[in-house]
Amino acid sequence: MAFEKEKHVQVYSVMTPSADKKLTGLIAATFTPFTREGEINLLEIGPYIDYLTEKQGVRNIFVNGTTGESMSLSVAERKILAEEWCQKAKGKMDQVIVHVGCMCLKDAQELTRHAAQIRADAIAVIAPSFFKPSNADVLKSFLQEVASVAPTLPFYYYHLPALTGVNVPARDVLDGIEKLIPSFRGVKFSGSDLMDFGRCVSYCQPHWSVLYGVDEQLLAALAMGSHGAVGSTYNYAGCHFNKLISAFENGDLVQARTIQFKVQELLSHAMKLGFDLGVNKQLMNEVSGLCLGPPRLPVMLCPPDRAQSIARKYHSIFPEC
Ligand SMILES: CC(=O)N[C@@H]([C@@H](O)[C@H](O)[C@H](O)CO)[C@@H](O)CC(=O)C(=O)O
Numbered sequence: 345m346a347f348e349k350e351k352h353v354q355v356y357s358v359m360t361p362s363a364d365k366k367l368t369g370l371i372a373a374t375f376t377p378f379t380r381e382g383e384i385n386l387l388e389i390g391p392y393i394d395y396l397t398e399k400q401g402v403r404n405i406f407v408n409g410t411t412g413e414s415m416s417l418s419v420a421e422r423k424i425l426a427e428e429w430c431q432k433a434k435g436k437m438d439q440v441i442v443h444v445g446c447m448c449l450k451d452a453q454e455l456t457r458h459a460a461q462i463r464a465d466a467i468a469v470i471a472p473s474f475f476k477p478s479n480a481d482v483l484k485s486f487l488q489e490v491a492s493v494a495p496t497l498p499f500y501y502y503h504l505p506a507l508t509g510v511n512v513p514a515r516d517v518l519d520g521i522e523k524l525i526p527s528f529r530g531v532k533f534s535g536s537d538l539m540d541f542g543r544c545v546s547y548c549q550p551h552w553s554v555l556y557g558v559d560e561q562l563l564a565a566l567a568m569g570s571h572g573a574v575g576s577t578y579n580y581a582g583c584h585f586n587k588l589i590s591a592f593e594n595g596d597l598v599q600a601r602t603i604q605f606k607v608q609e610l611l612s613h614a615m616k617l618g619f620d621l622g623v624n625k626q627l628m629n630e631v632s633g634l635c636l637g638p639p640r641l642p643v644m645l646c647p648p649d650r651a652q653s654i655a656r657k658y659h660s661i662f663p664e665c
Contacts, residue, residue, distance in 0.1 A: 367439055367466070367500075367530065367553040369589070370582050371404040371574040372396055373411040375625050376425060378637035384421050385637060390432045395632050397436050399665075400582030404572075405429065406468065406532070409443040410504065411576040411621065416640045419451050423458050430462045438465075441574075444490065445470035445502060452490045459497060466498035467491075468532055473508035480516035487517075488524040498529040504557070505535050515543040522549070530554055532574050538564055545569040559585070560611050563604040566592045576624055580631040580658070581607060583665040606661045613657045617650050626651035631658055 377388035396402040407429045408414040408422050417425070426442045433440045442464040444455035452469060459467045469490050477483035491499045501521075503514040514531050521528050530548070533541050534557030545554045545568055556565035559575035562585065578585055584603055591599035614623060622639045626646035629636050638645045 365439060365465070366551065366571070367404065367441070367555065368572045369404060370402050370578045370585055371406050371439075371441065371555065371572060372400070372402045372578040372582060373406045373409045373557075373574050373576050374429070375576075375579065375628055375636050376408070376412045376414075376417065377635070378640065380637060382638065382640055384417075384425055385635075386424070386428045388634060388636060389425075389428045392632075392634055392636070393429075393432050393436055395634060396579065396582065399632070400578065400580070401586045402578055402582040403436075403438045404441070405433065405437055405439075406441045406443065406574045409468070409502070409574075410507065410534075411579075411624070412443070413621070413640055413643065414443055414445070415447075416643070419446075419454060422455055426455070426459060426464065427462045430464055440464055441466045441468055441500065443468045443470065443502060445472070447472050447474050449486065449489055453493045456490055456494045456497070460494035464497070466500060466529060467494070468500040468502040470502040470504055471508045471510035471512070473510060476508070476510050477512070480512045480519070483510065483512055483517060484521060484524055487521075491525040491527060494527075496527055499525050499527045500530050500532050500553075500555075501528075502532045503535055505537075513537075513540045513543075515540055515547060518544060518547055528552070530571075532557055533565075534558060534574070536561065538568060541565060541570075542568045560608050561604075563588065563592065563600055566600075577607065577611075580628050581610075581662070584662055610654070610658055610661050614654045617653065619654075620644070620646075622646045623651060623654065627654050627658070630655035 377385040379385045442459040444467045446452040505511050530553040532555045548554050553571040555572045555574050556570040557574050559577040588603040622644045623646040
């Protein structure tokens with residue numbers, strides 16, 4: 345058994361540039377910068393990365409995910425964006441994870457090959473959600489086919505049942521997954537079923553990461569053993585979540601809860617006003633001062649007064665940072 349483990353680590357360490365880096369800590373699920381006319385705006389990516397590292401203390405990004413409106417982007421746009429994120433992140437970010445999930449297997453494979461070419465640190469794949477996999481085995485076959493075109497690129501399964509409508513427990517996806525995908529490195533778990541989450545953590549292999557994706561209840565996931573967190577609010581509240589994680593690690597649950605409750609207060613205020621991706625993006629514009637532009641239809645542009653009200657709430661709850 346020990347030998348098997350050692351052999352595995354050895355293979356792993358020669359596979360990719362970042363192979364020995366276990367993914368931990370905060371990972372910002374980035375918004376996609378658009379111009380006012382709705383075209384992708386590469387010029388904002390460099391300043392965005394500087395903002396995350398310098399102002400939020402965030403050193404990992406998850407690009408072209410849900411927050412990045414990947415499903416509303418063309419394959420060509422996703423490639424250009426992924427390349428720019430990887431290039432501008434060099435020397436500044438620890439890891440760039442490129443989401444390559446698509447409705448079409450061939451598109452997902454094309455994006456996977458491209459992610460390997462541009463030396464992304466890892467890829468993530470969400471379940472297709474128009475024609476849905478009917479069970480865990482079908483889902484795993486889909487993931488395997490995607491991973492097979494870049495067999496040494498670290499691979500994460502992206503679990504988001506509320507949006508995909510694919511209600512296969514993430515734990516069932518993990519069963520036997522490394523036999524199908526030797527580059528498998530973990531799960532980005534964006535669901536609220538903490539029992540399923542806990543079962544993923546307890547089954548987790550030493551070189552995997554189980555990452556939580558519901559920012560408003562991160563503390564519960566940390567208690568359950570989460571290795572890190574991927575989310576949208578780490579774009580503008582990463583500095584506070586970093587304090588939450590430190591407090592948790594130092595055993596200061598009172599402080600960790602205080603911060604988590606403040607985030608919950610902010611998000612419940614936002615939810616009362618109608619919190620969607622358009623609002624979230626505009627809130628990021630307001631808080632960061634970056635110009636990430638509008639979202640793309642069908643996500644609607646947020647009325648400025650709504651985002652400003654949420655930004656005021658943000659500053660009243662978090663007067664510092
Ligand atoms: C459904 C959704 O967008 N969830 C967000 C959360 O960060 C979410 O915005 C946050 O918890 C506020 O509800 C992330 O899990 C999504 C994400 O990581 C991504 O953009 O791929």
